[in-house]
């Protein structure tokens with residue numbers, strides 16, 4: 001799914017209106033009805049609503065939603081926040097229609113704001129994607145403060161009022177903190193940013209039938225890997241395939257006290273469909289690997305506790321390096337050789353990334369399209385600090401383009417950034433995955449997919465999606481708190 005910016009969404013609305021020969025009022029009605037379906041699936045008409053409307057089209061949506069809810073027998077109170085003299089045409093039309101059977105109250109000053117008790121549901125339709133300046137004072141600010149201090153649940157229409165769709169807000173900006181955001185047609189870039197979590201809540205998208213041709217033609221740098229997008233990357237096994245068909249992966253992982261990382265990466269690699277796996281470990285890992293991972297072959301380093309030498313790389317179709325590796329100077333030397341000599345697709349993770357940030361020359365040697373999987377701290381060590389998540393994303397795009405690498409920037413909605421600068425945010429995953437070893441599992445999955453012949457770009461998008469999906473299954477079976485990285489491995493499969 002594509003993610004478009006506010007200006008593109010405006011153009012998409014306009015194109016749909018013109019192309020379908022409908023009025024903007026009819027499109028607003030469609031949007032309102034899509035949101036009503038979302039509400040009716042979750043709340044019956046004993047639920048009381050208070051709708052806060054601005055005076056643009058987001059406010060118009062609020063009025064249309066209030067009318068339809070009221071027609072369906074819900075009890076609805078509507079307040080228009082009078083922050084401006086003017087109103088949009090469709091807001092005005094909806095106001096006239098609504099006022100035929102429901103009185104609309106006006107908020108001009110703080111005292112006009114009603115009490116907002118726990119049992120009501122608050123709809124935030126103050127401002128949408130038309131936000132043109134931050135909210136810091138005035139009656140809009142008072143309304144937002146009231147929504148944010150109420151114990152009642154808040155649902156934001158399209159986007160939380162005060163939140164920019166595709167640019168960073170300042171920490172001092174006033175923004176609604178909804179429990180849910182129900183957004184039209186596509187997620188907004190703002191939803192992908194960790195800093196915006198309090199201003200998005202749990203979000204869902206409802207289809208309002210905006211023009212698919214326009215969306216298809218419109219250029220963007222941002223995509224969302226949902227189930228449909230992931231399914232397109234999936235490959236089906238042929239009846240006459242054999243283990244040679246699915247490649248031979250090499251995992252360089254583990255050191256004294258950190259063999260668990262090698263086991264997790266190795267197991268995930270096997271569970272993701274690789275034909276054969278060899279794990280290269282220091283001597284101390286030999287028996288551990290043979291006993292815990294009988295499906296894998298073990299290649300043993302000369303050193304007792306850390307990796308110092310590379311095995312011959314010819315037999316392998318992919319290589320993963322980093323989990324539990326440590327940063328011994330002899331390991332650094334081995335990685336320096338690896339960065340220059342490897343011609344097979346690779347994944348660099350964990351300590352391999354830390355070594356890259358300490359020895360940037362290695363970074364210059366890495367073959368094109370090597371996959372790097374940093375979490376935010378590792379990325380900061382690699383590329384430097386940034387002021388906010390938007391700046392970090394720009395830095396990451398720059399990094400991927402200038403080094404011609406594939407970056408998997410891990411976190412909620414992990415971003416897969418390709419060497420051409422395109423960004424694919426991931427749909428799956430949960431906070432239970434923020435646990436030791438879950439990154440090692442991802443390295444195993446990606447190394448496995450590369451061995452099977454997936455292009456690095458596809459391996460990264462598909463692997464990150466499947467990693468998150470397995471995490472979601474693990475959280476459903478146990479719970480976010482008690483799940484561990486081994487559970488993610490157990491729930492892999494597609």
Ligand SMILES: NC(=O)C1=CN([C@@H]2O[C@H](COP(=O)(O)OP(=O)(O)OC[C@H]3O[C@@H](n4cnc5c(N)ncnc54)[C@H](O)[C@@H]3O)[C@@H](O)[C@H]2O)[C@@H](O)CC1
Pocket residue numbers: 010013014024027028031054055056057058059061083084088126127128129130131132133134135140157158159184
């Ligand atoms: N254009 C369309 O056909 C559709 C639009 N829809 C809704 O329309 C929304 C966008 O509507 P609008 O473009 O009218 O904009 P908004 O309703 O987001 O904002 C209204 C107006 O408020 C003013 N404004 C912006 N920031 C302000 C601030 N900080 N303080 C005071 N005033 C401020 C601007 O002049 C802006 O145009 C979407 O989020 C969505 O909810 C939906 O009805 C679907 C169809």
Ligand SMILES: [K+]
Pocket residue numbers: 058124125126127128156157158159160161
């Ligand atoms: K809103």
